[in-house]
Amino acid sequence: MTRPETASPLGAHRATYEPKPEPWIGTSIAGAALVLSLPIALIGTVWLALGYAFVLAVYGWATWSKVRHAARGKGARLDVFARGLRVTGPGTNVFEFRWETLSFVSSIIHSHKNGTVESTYVYALMGDDRRVLIIGDNAAAPRTHFFDAVETVRGPAFVDPKSWGGTIQRRTAAVQLPRVARMIEDGRTVTFGPLQVTAHELRTADGDAVPWSRIDRFRLYAGQLEVRAADVKRPLLRKRVGEVPNFPVFHALAESLRERAH
Structure with missing residues (x-):
């Protein structure tokens, strides 16, 4: 740094x-393998030639994608x-x-x-x-x-990315959490993409609502947020973490409201 x-x-x-250097060794090895196998494709069957053309097209698309991604990092x-x-x-x-x-x-x-x-x-x-x-x-x-x-x-x-990404998550939560907590205390609704938080319940854009007193715990598993109750086997709600803006802020706020309701 x-x-x-x-x-x-x-x-x-x-x-x-x-910028993160783009790894090219795999692309180079694949390109060399395609060059070496070209004579076989030329003298082989029509299906072999078609298969080679397909692999070549996939390789070309992947290489072009890596070139574009590398160009984004120039001077960044x-x-x-x-x-x-x-x-x-x-x-x-x-x-x-x-x-x-x-x-x-x-x-x-x-x-x-x-x-x-x-x-x-x-x-x-x-x-x-x-x-x-x-x-x-x-x-x-x-x-x-x-x-x-x-x-x-x-x-x-x-x-x-673990370092700068962690900084984004920690600093955003530390700065924004007091503000959204005051909004809840004032009786307002705070929206996090598909989820809405009020002083009394957690709502979804689909119209579902779960009181905080009903929620036993939040479970994070395989990129999913599961809202669970102690007496129900299936999650009450399930959302992808990647769909919830400012998830660390939401998670801290929701946990505090759940704990307060118990």
């Missing part, structure tokens, strides 16, 4: 994260400050987000391959200007509920 040279209205600088950087973060790139784009107004959803996937754990991190961020920036690994972006977004931009991946 490096330090920026200029001050920011977002406060004191905390860290800078550089992610700077974390005391009161928010700034993402420079792709291109001439500059995005600034303040902890107190940031809306985000995330998709964090851990998979086991050959005895090791591989993780992908993708975040969709929306700030005061209602522009959405998607940063992280070259994977499927989380489904966002930013219906009022004016623009969506796909950005690069940055090194150490």
